[in-house]
Amino acid sequence: MSTTASSAPQTGSRPGGRSARVRAAVHRAVRELVADEAGDPLTIPAVAARAGVHATTVYRRWGAVGELLADVATSRFSGDFVVPDTGSLRGDLERYASDLAKDLCDPDTLALVRATIGAGGEQGAAACRGERQRQLEAILEREQDRGEQTPSLERTTDAVLAPLYYRAVFTDDPLTPEWTRTLVSHLLPD
Amino acid sequence: MSTTASSAPQTGSRPGGRSARVRAAVHRAVRELVADEAGDPLTIPAVAARAGVHATTVYRRWGAVGELLADVATSRFSGDFVVPDTGSLRGDLERYASDLAKDLCDPDTLALVRATIGAGGEQGAAACRGERQRQLEAILEREQDRGEQTPSLERTTDAVLAPLYYRAVFTDDPLTPEWTRTLVSHLLPD
DNA sequence: CTACTAGCGCAGTGATCAGTGCGATACTGG
DNA sequence: CCAGTATCGCACTGATCACTGCGCTAGTAG
Incomplete structure (x- = not known):
């Protein structure tokens, strides 16, 4: 914590790194597959294939489908939403x-x-x-x-x-x- | 509508028949498995095994997990709920x-x-x-x-x-x- | 530039699931 | 009592899924 990054360079997950890239790809794949609404329950291999990532990676980082979806939902509902301030x-x-x-x-x-x-x-x-x-x-x-x-x-x-x-x-x-x-x-x- | 049954003897689905019995068992199995909340996405074979029924039957009558759940939810939220009438x-x-x-x-x-x-x-x-x-x-x-x-x-x-x-x-x-x-x-x- | 660590890809295994003919059985009306 | 029909159980196949060692490559610190 000295020159460039402002905080938390503890792990290898820096914006722009490979880790973050995979994360973004997987998140996008989940959103796309869920949006497709085929009825099937969103399996890990399907997500991995759509993201151009190996299923192993998804299994290791997220474990189960539930946690993956929760992670996607969290990041989806956290960012890019500013609290309005109109005065009243x-x-x-x-x-x-x-x-x-x-x-x-x-x-x-x-x-x-x-x-x-x-x-x-x-x-x-x-x-x-x-x-x-x-x-x-x-x-x-x-x-x-x-x-x-x-x-x-x-x-x-x-x-x-x-x-x-x-x-x-x-x-x-x-x-x-x-x-x-x-x-x-x-x-x-x- | 004469002595015992009141109506609808058109198909083989009469209360007490085998069809209705299977239906009730499957419905109960679905409710139990969903309540167990193990995290797994509720598969058809699991439901069939729990209900003491062959998976084939479930596949034929309901097809997919979504329709089965919808059917269970419908019957769960339809019966045994009387509209209150307190006067006001x-x-x-x-x-x-x-x-x-x-x-x-x-x-x-x-x-x-x-x-x-x-x-x-x-x-x-x-x-x-x-x-x-x-x-x-x-x-x-x-x-x-x-x-x-x-x-x-x-x-x-x-x-x-x-x-x-x-x-x-x-x-x-x-x-x-x-x-x-x-x-x-x-x-x-x- | 060099050693180190963490994350990823690859190949493969056991288990489970979805779906399909076929025969047997339980209900139906005559 | 007897035919007719719908429903269910059984055995099976192909496909997919969850999960695990191993080697490699990308990022990191000194």
Whole structure:
């Protein structure tokens, strides 16, 4: 930890290395195979073949399909999602809900969520909502730091997060922007 | 419809027959294996062996694991669930939510839901909510027939059904009776 | 530049799974 | 009681999967 890398050069996993390259290829293969929705339960050899990687590698690094899916879901739902900051709680929540809805609308993402829940069980399900819950908490806390009253995290989850996930995963109804805005309106009746 | 059987003797599937017996055994085997939560993706031979039935039979009647799970989920979420009728909408909804919460609390049922979603995709997810949506609709319609104003089905689903399913499937938080009642209270603020 | 470590590819094994004719058995109506 | 039919059990084959030593190559530190 001296010149180039800022932290954690302890292992051989540096961005750009071979390890990271394989990881990215495998992740992409999982997303593609899950999106293809053939019905078959996503086997390790299939993932390896699609990624241009030997099955041995996948077995060693991830072990089982459940952990692999949980890993993919975690990295999928962690990055590239900024906490909105519009200045008001209503604006933040509407933006947040809209972004989440747009995300869950994607059939590939939805298939990933379903597969992860099925194979990863408790751990997989947690990976799918993962960062989203903390982002919601951050929005509420920032509003509270402004000195404003906010609904509890539990109530906000029930009113916004839960309907979004439920409608996306359990039904085939579309997540329209009007409906998404309605969720926030019912939570903040002002 | 004369003495014993009431209806539908058209095919060989009569209650008590061999066909129904096999069906029940396979269904029970699926529920048990899914509940065991070993992580393995529930194969047909495993189900057949557990049910004391030959794998051929399962292959012929259901074909794939997804359809089998969907069938089990459908029959699991269809029967033995009466629409409550307490006289008031609030009472009906609280009773309905409480029953549903108690049902989703069962780890075996929860595992079945997760597995069905993972393997059955769109169809499997629909089987899991199946009858519940219609029961909710029935409650609302009855209240409307009494001449009372009710929230829309969509709004009720978002406020009651969605949080129940979301919390059960995606989190490990308990579905306590107090929290369940809170859902109805927020929908009917009166 | 050189030694070191970690990760990957290769080949192969035992086990399990999906799927298919065939005969036997249990229910059906006459 | 007797034919007819649908369903189930059995034995089997091809294919796939999970998993394991061994050698090689890419990155790392001195």
